[in-house]
Amino acid sequence: MTAATSNGTVFPRCACRSAETGRQLGARCPQRGQPGHGRWYYDAHVPGPDGRQKRLRRGKFLTRAAAEQGLAQILELDGPDAMAETWTMKRWLEYWLSLSEDRLRPSTLRAYRSVTRTHLIPWLGRFRVADLDGRRGVKTVQRAVDAISRQEVADGKLIAPGTVHRVVAVLRSALSEARRQGLVSMNAAWRLRLPRSARPPAVA
Template sequence: MFKRCGCRSPETGRQLGARCALLAEVGHGRWYFAVQVDGVDGRRVRVRRGGFATRAEAERACWELLRLPGPEAVGRMWTVRRWLEFWLSECAGRLRPSTLRSYQTIVHQHLIPQLGLERLSKLRTKMVQRAMDRICRTRVRGGRLIAAGTVGRIRAVLRSALNEARRQGLVGTNAAWRLRLPNGARPHAVVWDDERVEAWQRTGIRPAVAVWDVAHLARFLEAVRGDRLFALWWLVGLRGPRRGELAGLCWSDVDLPGRRVTIREQVVVVGGTEYLGPPKSAAGVRVLALDEASVEVLWELWRAQKAQRGRAPEPRDRVFLHANGRPVRPDWLTRRFAALVKELGLPPVRLHDLRHGAASLAGAAGVPLKVIQHDMGHASCVTTADTYWTVFRQAAQAAVTATAELLLSHARIRLSLDGAAQA
């Protein structure tokens, strides 16, 4: 137990605290206590509280705190900021580097500025709701409101952090539940048809997510036939692997006689540092079948690397390399692809949009949805269907034709239409 006040030294301007000579007087200053309790990580944590008018009040509050379990006592003292920073440090060994970087950005840019000063144990749903409402009014680059999907990710990070706080016994309920947030419609990919190309050339405005049609993709592949990364562009456009998966592909993962490629690793770049790890999800570990043309393209690449090195590529050598033999990086692939698209004057698409196009092209060709899900590495076919289905006109035309044939299979309708045609 100790007593201190807010008086300041006339010479330095600093608070005197417990050194003030007037503390012996009744009513001057406030009482504080400091105790140590068991923290969430098993270590002893010093807890200090104050602002009590009398020593008796401070002692009573101290004994009430000591009767609580250690984590609950810590929860009453820690701020949301302190817990979020501790939670991020605990997540460092469990999350992928790119995911951890995303969590850190959300915590430091949104959650700590809005809720960082609140006591963890006093956090309530209405407080979190007001904070999320303020975040929803945030303006981002270009003066646009923050996207609803971003707001959803912010809520998801906060909910995960508070779930862990609840498991640790720091809070009794998760204040991030039952929030009212704007419903953001996921942008669906559309195809660059003549009408959209003409509108883009006239206004400069492009769809949020757009893919090339077959003619655009064929034109691109024909133009980059002599590029040293032609095999990479070919595989992305036809089979749709992620850019990081191709950057991490080794020759040991390529079975040309068996006409298949195994996706087991991917490269991610965080803060300029390259990390090699498993794919985005468990479903990302998969085997992609290859057609004869793809096998021949990869054989050409293998022979070219053998001629350049004077020896056959080793099994652990990367498949896609720069001219100096250094492996390509995902971020460089994105920039290289954007430069090629601009140089060729094609409608703008991202490298990831080639992946969208590959899935949509497979759907238009009649490939079953479950097979497309496997090839894309999606954990659920719902994601595949929501993102890629009925993009190309061929798929839409096939769907309406099948529906009409089902309807016309009814005899009366068929006879009625036949009669109308004769009339």
């Protein structure tokens, strides 16, 4: 019941469990692949900018045909589009920081790493790069910035507005590089609602 290509595979999955062990039956389910039972998924391998293949799994398609269509569409994407659809923001931020090692002063790079680890990855790391594109991306980033702005630090005080501005400045720089590489069409970190600060920090 599995269909495969040189770069991908579609397969059915269901939530049926063994009456004896309670474990999912998976490939042992007697109804596996029957019309209307379970959902279809695909596994694809697409290239990243580092030349390595990235595994991508998507699912919950109602039919095998829909899963095969989804697989075909992802395999037709060029390098940047495929990367945007498969890389999480956590992976992109870490990759962007590695690109910045020769461009920034060590102290600046340490500050960027701290902001990324403390704020950006916890709030945005799970999203795909493509999720931060367009209007949807702006809304996603705005929700994350709003959540960061409500965080409490020592003695129950809210995080300083200047810190929030620095977080956004780092994200803006990371997304600018993503735009230069063709991963997104716009920078979702521009024109956000930010807490008032005396002066927005400059970005190298």
